[in-house]
Amino acid sequence: MSRVLIIGAGGVGRVVTHKCAQVPEVFDAICLASRTVSKCKVIASEIKRPIEVAALDADDPSQTAALIRKFKADLVINVALPYQDLAIMDACLETGVAYVDTANYEPRDEAKFCYKWQWAYHDRFKEKGLLALLGSGFDPGVTNVFTAWLHKHEFDTIHQLDIIDCNAGDHGHAFATNFNPEINIREITQRGKFYENGEWIETEPLSESQVWDFPEGIGPKKIYLLYHEELESLVKHFPGIRKARFWMTFGDSYLTHLKVLQNVGMTRIDPVPYKGTDIIPIEFLKALLPDPASLGATTKGKTCIGCLVEGTKDGKPKKAFLYNVCDHEACYREVNAQAISYTTGVPAMIGAMMVATGTWKGDGVFNMEQFDPDPFMEKLNIHGLPWKLTIL
């Protein structure tokens, strides 16, 4: 039995709270905390079980530590923004509780996706006998577990990994992002990068694309090469991988809007003086765009995220695609959220469950693929993200 503190009452926080509440045998008490406590209250009111709520500025580790002590949390699930990761890890170290997140730390002034800051906490978590589980969303998260499962059961060696993320949903807006707009746009507008033969090769943003035919009626879609954080940990933990890439679908309208916004400077992350004050354009843009948490009611269609793997089994070449398909409207019916929040929030709950039940044990900072994938894969099927394997 575990007392879980969930930080961040956004789209993902809503799903994590609903899903933790569905598993009272593991999470016997739940507290949802965020900067704006009214958002926590709305989510709590949707759930039959009592959910405690609290106002919290998680940039301040002393506030988080005080709340952890007051609520007597055993475990923190951080689904605020990547900017808060280190401050929340500091609070977990101070109070001696386990930590789970879904996105790697990013400094506010530099759109840089890498694990070095969080991996640097390994020895401190190890000394305290605590576990920090990094990247327990879908990608990173389930994609790491998929790779570990394929490595364990289907392949002797994996040579090539392509993570493919498709959102074939339509939210009815001219332009909106499916998760936090600031984090999303920072991720997409950075230079592309992939791994080949021990080296990282950079590409111009969104300059490489191909068409991939998605299963279950989604059909062919254009996918674009991006850099994504799980590539860093996966090539570290599976050194046999010779090539690793990440691909995502984007519609033409989305890309046209993004290009215009970039061209006029609206995606800049540096302060711009305006009428005697400093404005960060991407933060202002976030204020104009639809709140991703509000898209659930109008989004229709499916997502498909999976790992396309090439390698060998019993000395013979083998290729497989392991994936999940998720339906936006079904997610909304269950937890009032669209599938991007759902596919992130469910694995965050399952990762927390692995830690809370001691199914995954370890002292230090760990990525998902470092643990036995089997119990996590079993829970995906039970808690709303069933997976399928196609041998190609």
Ligand code: NDP
């Ligand atoms: P939202 O912007 O919808 O929600 C973030 C929430 O965090 C907001 O409610 C905000 O509170 C809260 N917050 C921000 N700063 C603070 C702070 N200093 N203290 C306390 N609370 C704070 O984002 P999403 O729910 O879409 O995404 C949440 C996380 O999930 C992000 O880190 C994102 O990168 C990650 N993610 C991971 C994915 C994966 O597959 N691994 C996929 C999608 C998202 P308030 O509203 O009160 O300001």
